[in-house]
Amino acid sequence: MLPGFPDAAPLAGLLGGVLIGLAAALMLLGAGRIAGVSGIAARAFGISGDGMPRSGAWAFVVGLPLGALLVAWTTGGIEASFAGYLPLVAAGLLVGIGTRIGSGCTSGHGVCGVSRLSQRSIVATATFMAAGIATVAIMNALGLEVLS
Amino acid sequence: MTRSWLVALLSGSLFGAGLALGGMVDPARVRGFLDIFGDWDPTLAFVMGGAVIVMAIAWRIQARMAQPLIGTTFALPDRTDLTPRLIGGAALFGTGWGIAGLCPGPGFAALVIEPAKAAVFVMAMLAGMLIFRLMEPQS
Numbered sequence: 001m002l003p004g005f006p007d008a009a010p011l012a013g014l015l016g017g018v019l020i021g022l023a024a025a026l027m028l029l030g031a032g033r034i035a036g037v038s039g040i041a042a043r044a045f046g047i048s049g050d051g052m053p054r055s056g057a058w059a060f061v062v063g064l065p066l067g068a069l070l071v072a073w074t075t076g077g078i079e080a081s082f083a084g085y086l087p088l089v090a091a092g093l094l095v096g097i098g099t100r101i102g103s104g105c106t107s108g109h110g111v112c113g114v115s116r117l118s119q120r121s122i123v124a125t126a127t128f129m130a131a132g133i134a135t136v137a138i139m140n141a142l143g144l145e146v147l148s
Numbered sequence: 149m150t151r152s153w154l155v156a157l158l159s160g161s162l163f164g165a166g167l168a169l170g171g172m173v174d175p176a177r178v179r180g181f182l183d184i185f186g187d188w189d190p191t192l193a194f195v196m197g198g199a200v201i202v203m204a205i206a207w208r209i210q211a212r213m214a215q216p217l218i219g220t221t222f223a224l225p226d227r228t229d230l231t232p233r234l235i236g237g238a239a240l241f242g243t244g245w246g247i248a249g250l251c252p253g254p255g256f257a258a259l260v261i262e263p264a265k266a267a268v269f270v271m272a273m274l275a276g277m278l279i280f281r282l283m284e285p286q287s
Contacts, residue, residue, distance in 0.1 A: 002190065005188070005189065005190055007180070007187075007189055008189055008190050008191045008194075009170075009171055009177075009191050009194075010190070010191065010194045011194075012169055012170060012171060012191075013170045013171060013191040013192065013193075013194030013195045013198070014170075014194045014195070014197065014198040015166075015169055015170070015198065016165075016166040016167065016168070016169035016170020016171065016172065016195050016198070017166065017170055017194060017195035017196060017197060017198020017199040017200075017201075017202075018166070018198040018199070018201075018202055019162050019163070019165050019166030019169060019170075020162075020163055020166035020167065020170070020195065020198070020199040020202075021166075021198060021199040021200070021201065021202025021203045021206070022162055022166075022202055023159045023160070023161075023162035023163035023166060024159070024163070024199065024202075024203050024206070025202055025203060025205075025206035025209075026155060026158060026159045026162065027155065027156070027159040028203075028206050028207075028210055028216075028222075029206060029209060029210060029213065029216060029217060030152075030155040030159070030216060030217045030218055031152050031155045031156060031159075031216055031217075031218055031219060032215070032216030032218075032219050032221060032222040032223055032224070033216075033222075033223055033224070034224060034225065035159055035163065037163075037251075037252040037253040037256070038252045038277075041252055041256070041273075041274070041277075042277050045274055045277075047274065047277045047278055047281050048277075048281075052152070052156065052223075053152060053153070055152075055153040055156075056152045056153045056155070056156035057156070058153075059153040059154070059156040059157035059160060060156040060157065060159060060160035060163075061160060061256055062157065062160065063156070063157045063158070063159065063160020063161035063162075063163065063164055064160050064161075064163060064164035064167070064253060064256040064257045064259075065164060065256055065257055065258075065259040065260040066157075066160070066161045066164060066260075067160065067161035067162060067163060067164025067165035067166070067167075067168065067257065068164040068165065068167060068168040068173055068257035068258070068259075068260050068261060069164075069260040070161070070164075070165055071164075071165050071168035071169050072168060072260065072261065075169075078168055078173060078174070078261050079174060080173055080174035080175065080176065080258065080261050080262060081174065081175060081176040082175055082248075082258075082262050082265040082266075083175060083247070083248040083249065083250075083265075085265070085268055087247050087248050088248050088250075088265055088268045088269045088272065089268060089269075089272045090244070090247055090248075090272075091244040091245070091247040091248030091250060091269065091272070092244065092248070092250075092255070092268070092269045092270065092271070092272025092273040092275070092276060093244070093272050093273070093275060093276040093279070094240050094241065094243050094244025094247070094276065095241055095244035095245060095250070095251060095252065095255075095269075095273050095276065096244075096272065096273035096274060096275060096276020096277040096278075096279070096280070097237075097240055097276040097277070097279055097280050098237045098238065098239070098240030098241030098242070098243070098244060098276075099237065099241050099252060099273075099277070100237070100276075100277050100280040100281070101233055101236060101237030101240065101280060102233065102234050102235070102236070102237020102238040102239075102240070102241055103225075103227075103234065103237065105241060105251050105252050105253070106245075106251045106252075106253065107163075107251075107252070107253050109238070110196065111196070111199045111200060111203055112203060113225075114200055115199075115200045115201075115203035115204040115206075115207060116203075116207050118225070118228075119228060119230065120225075120227060120228060120229070120230060120234055123230055123234065123235065123238075124234055124235070124237075124238040125238075127234075127235050127238035127239050127242060128238040128239070128241050128242030128245060129182075129242065130239075130242065131238070131239045131240075131241070131242025131243045131245070131246065132182040132242040132243070132245045132246035133182045133183075133184055133185075133246070134242075134243075134246070135182070135242065135243050135245075135246025135247055136179055136182040136183050136186075136246045137183070137184075137185050137186075139246070139247070140183065140185075140186055146247065146248065147175060147176050147179065147249070
């Protein structure tokens with residue numbers, strides 16, 4: 001579909017992105033808050049004291065798999081390859097610590113902050129993208145295959 | 149307050165649907181995007197582009213609103229300082245993102261795609277958040 005990139009799914013990607021944008025817009029204009037998943041999750045699980053009411057944080061977190069389930073049902077299943085348990089634990093720890101120290105993740109900084117032209121979010125997004133690119137490049141160079 | 153959890157549930161569901169539709173619950177696709185020196189998959193750029201365009205419009209609308217539809221005030225970040233913590237935290241996060249191809253949103257959404265593995269990722273992530281909390285109890 002995209003010349004030169006036979007595996008890419010640009011249309012589905014764009015549509016998915018628009019849905020994510022609408023979700024974040026609803027949170028902003030409806031509830032007056034940033035749809036940042038790491039912050040909302042920390043709030044839901046009582047790890048962070050500030051943010052939206054806990055009921056709302058829980059509702060948002062529960063909604064994430066609900067929405068994915070709806071898409072899985074209507075499209076007849078979603079193909080995905082995941083890393084093994086050891087890399088998943090290492091990655092999870094880094095993502096948890098890093099998003100708290102850096103005040104956000106792909107949603108809060110990458111979508112909400114970048115679209116607001118927040119300098120902090122643009123720098124954070126450039127940084128985690130560069131770190132992700134470097135990590136994959138180094139792992140590939142070392143021949144570390146994590147996905148099964 | 150009363151109906152704000154409904155807005156949150158709808159927002160979370162839309163968000164999860166978007167992640168699933170855009171292929172972001174598949175770590176192979178996410179790592180494929182980060183693999184710019186190898187077999188690059190640009191799909192995530194389209195996801196990001198679509199989301200940012202919609203949100204850029206939402207910010208323009210927000211600027212003209214005195215208060216959100218539900219609730220009385222906008223509770224939005226107002227910091228502008230670039231700190232070592234911001235950059236260091238983002239670098240740690242990006243490293244984890246690169247290792248497994250999962251960030252927080254897809255981690256939760258993938259609970260219905262690959263339950264055991266997503267649960268392990270999510271529990272490790274929450275443990276990481278807790279570790280940070282214990283290191284810095286005042287924040």
